[in-house]
Amino acid sequence: MHDQSSIPYDVVIAGAGPVGLFLACELQLAGLQVLVxxxxxxxxxxxxxLPFGLRGLSISTLEAFHRRGLLEEIVAAQQLTSDAIKRAAHWMQQTRRPAGHFAGLQFYQDNIDVAKWSWRLPTSADANLAVDMATLESVLAARARSMGVEIRRGFAVNAVVASSEDVTVQAAGETFRAR
Ligand SMILES: Cc1cc2nc3c(=O)[nH]c(=O)nc-3n(C[C@H](O)[C@H](O)[C@H](O)COP(=O)(O)OP(=O)(O)OC[C@H]3O[C@@H](n4cnc5c(N)ncnc54)[C@H](O)[C@@H]3O)c2cc1C
Known part of the structure; x- marks a missing residue:
C-alpha cells in the first residue's frame, strides 16, 4: 500500500478548454488539488x-458562470471586443431572447415552460451573451490559477493508467500521479 499523501494531485484534467478549466475550478472549490x-x-x-472563436453562451452556461461570479468578469473582459461581437452575433440583436438551438433550429426562452424544471436553481442571470473563446479561456484560466489550480501548457496527455492506488498520467515524457 502506497502512502496516499505522497500523491500530489487529486485530479488531473486533460485539456484547458472551457470545460476543463471550469471543472478544475469546481473541483478546487470542493477542496481537491487539480492539475490541468x-x-x-x-x-x-x-x-x-473573432470571427471563428465566437460562442453564444446557453442559459445554463450563463447561470453557472453567474453563480460563481464569473459572468461579470467575462462581460468586463470582453468590453474591448464587444462591438465586434455584437456585429458578428446577429441573434443578439433580436428582441426575443434566444435560448439555444436544436440542429440549427432556434428556439426562444419565452417558449420554454421553466416550471417543468423543478431542479433548476434560482438565478438572476438573464443576459444574452456571446464571447470569443480567447476571452472565455483567459478569464477561466485566471480564476483557476487564483484558486490554486496548476495549469501546465505543452503537455499532451498520451496515456492514463489507473490502479487501485492511483492514476498515472503520461504527457510530454513526464509522469503525473493523482489519487
Ligand atoms: C465553429 C464552432 C462554433 C461553436 N459555437 C458554439 C456556440 O455558439 N455555443 C456553444 O455553447 N458552443 C459552441 N461550440 C461548441 C463549443 O466550442 C464546445 O462545446 C466547447 O469548446 C467544448 O469545450 P471543451 O473544453 O470540452 O473542449 P475544447 O474547447 O475542444 O478544448 C479542449 C482542449 O483540450 C486540449 N486537448 C485535446 N487533447 C488533449 C490531450 N490529449 N492532452 C492535453 N490537452 C488536450 C485542446 O488543445 C483544447 O485546448 C462551437 C464549436 C465550434 C467548433
Missing part, C-alpha cells in the same frame, strides 16, 4: 478569436 495539462503550448490561436 494542455497540449497546446500557446494559448493564442486565430481559431479562438
Amino acid at each position: 495539462l494542455e497540449q497546446s503550448q500557446d494559448s493564442h490561436s486565430a481559431l479562438k478569436q
Whole structure:
C-alpha cells in the first residue's frame, strides 16, 4: 500500500478548454488539488478569436458562470471586443431572447415552460451573451490559477493508467500521479 499523501494531485484534467478549466475550478472549490495539462503550448490561436472563436453562451452556461461570479468578469473582459461581437452575433440583436438551438433550429426562452424544471436553481442571470473563446479561456484560466489550480501548457496527455492506488498520467515524457 502506497502512502496516499505522497500523491500530489487529486485530479488531473486533460485539456484547458472551457470545460476543463471550469471543472478544475469546481473541483478546487470542493477542496481537491487539480492539475490541468494542455497540449497546446500557446494559448493564442486565430481559431479562438473573432470571427471563428465566437460562442453564444446557453442559459445554463450563463447561470453557472453567474453563480460563481464569473459572468461579470467575462462581460468586463470582453468590453474591448464587444462591438465586434455584437456585429458578428446577429441573434443578439433580436428582441426575443434566444435560448439555444436544436440542429440549427432556434428556439426562444419565452417558449420554454421553466416550471417543468423543478431542479433548476434560482438565478438572476438573464443576459444574452456571446464571447470569443480567447476571452472565455483567459478569464477561466485566471480564476483557476487564483484558486490554486496548476495549469501546465505543452503537455499532451498520451496515456492514463489507473490502479487501485492511483492514476498515472503520461504527457510530454513526464509522469503525473493523482489519487
Ligand atoms: C465553429 C464552432 C462554433 C461553436 N459555437 C458554439 C456556440 O455558439 N455555443 C456553444 O455553447 N458552443 C459552441 N461550440 C461548441 C463549443 O466550442 C464546445 O462545446 C466547447 O469548446 C467544448 O469545450 P471543451 O473544453 O470540452 O473542449 P475544447 O474547447 O475542444 O478544448 C479542449 C482542449 O483540450 C486540449 N486537448 C485535446 N487533447 C488533449 C490531450 N490529449 N492532452 C492535453 N490537452 C488536450 C485542446 O488543445 C483544447 O485546448 C462551437 C464549436 C465550434 C467548433
